[in-house]
Amino acid sequence: MYPQTHVYFAERVLGKTSDEITLGSIFPDLIISNTLDHTTAHHSGQKIFNLLKNHPNLIEFAKAVITHGIEPHGLDYYGDEKYFDFERGYCFEKGKAIIDETIAACNIPTRMGWWKSHNIIEMGIELLVNDIKPCGSLIRQAFNNRKLIGTLDKHLMHFHCTGPINLVQKTAFFADYIEIDNITEETLAAKYEFQMITKHNILINRKQVACLIEKAAKSVTEDLDEFFDYTAEKVKENLFAVTDRY
Template identity: 45%
Template sequence: MYPQTHAYFAQRVCGEISEALALGSIFPDMVAALTPGRDESHGRGGQLLNALGEDPEMRDFALGVLTHGTSPEGLDYYGDEKYLHHERGYCFEKGRPLVQETIRACNLPAAMGWWKSHNIVEMGIELHIGGHKSPWGEILRKALENERLLTKISRLVAPVYAVDPRRLYQRMHNFSYYIEIDRITPRNLAVKYDVQMFYKHHIHIDIERTARLIASAREMVTADLEHFFTYVEKQVLKTMEALGRPGLRP
């Protein structure tokens, strides 16, 4: 999922939002470029909570990471890996009808079509959740500009992932260059997706065609998105309960 969606979901689970919680909710995607794989970037929420949970601000951060990850199962598990009885997660399943148009709009080899169509669905969800002056975009922007908090997280969290604190700080500080944070429109999402695609794959997309596809993805998810969030919220709350619900707000 995309940043505002993760911040929105973290607030649903935890009852309110803070800058630390918002940063935690997007942190697995920020640290992913510095880790060997998804198991590392999306699988350390429980470890962070155990290591840092005595500090209220870092507890919020760790709870945000937990709401995002794949192990324990957070939003990305149900969005990407497995949802209900389906083969894959919600975003992959919703992306099936968009595969061919995604291949054309994003200049992709066929093998990448389903993978990238799930990104289109994620951006459609981001468009549904976010927008101009949304509370989640505003708090994410403030959090990413909070040098004190970025420095603290870099210092305390880097050892858990065995990365250089300076590299982690730079990754968080520069994250909004790669992904749209608070100006959510189909075209803005597509422009940043072009940056991501060139950075990862040396591919440039058709921005206008991709923007139209993102807008259509938003319409596709409208009918059952709330059902998805409600189901995942219940599952993540069960995970929190299994961990003793440390720091979870009533």
């Protein structure tokens, strides 16, 4: 999912907001790099919690990381991996209907169609979340909390074998790479074009992608809240299993 969606979802699960929760809720996406892949980042919740559980001021950060990931099961598990009896998660299931349109609009080979169509669905959800409760200012505020970021860098110095995370650098890059607060179908498509060039050296049809994002938003309107309700309850259960003493 996209950053505002993760911040919004973390609040639904934890019942409050803070800079710690905001940073934790997007942390697995923040730390992806050439030396730390998506899978490792999204299976980091238990490890992060174990590293921070003796630091009461950082417990909410660690819990928010868990709300995001794949293992322990957070939002991205139910969005990407498995939801009810669907073949995969909610966003992939919704993305099936726009695979061919995504392939055409994004100028990609067939093998990439389902993955990228699920990204389009995620951007449609981001549009809707921004309408429900804009979270961009919370993200900007957390990114500017240099004291907190410095504390996290210190305590997570040995999180990964390749060296310090350097959250100051990561947050600066992330704000350029992902649309954070000016959420429209056009701005999401523009940043998606940048991502596709960076990752795959592919130029998309930005106008067509913007139209697809709007279509994606309409396609999830009827059952998105049901997805969030179900997933929030499951993630609360998963959180309790990991953090019941804290």
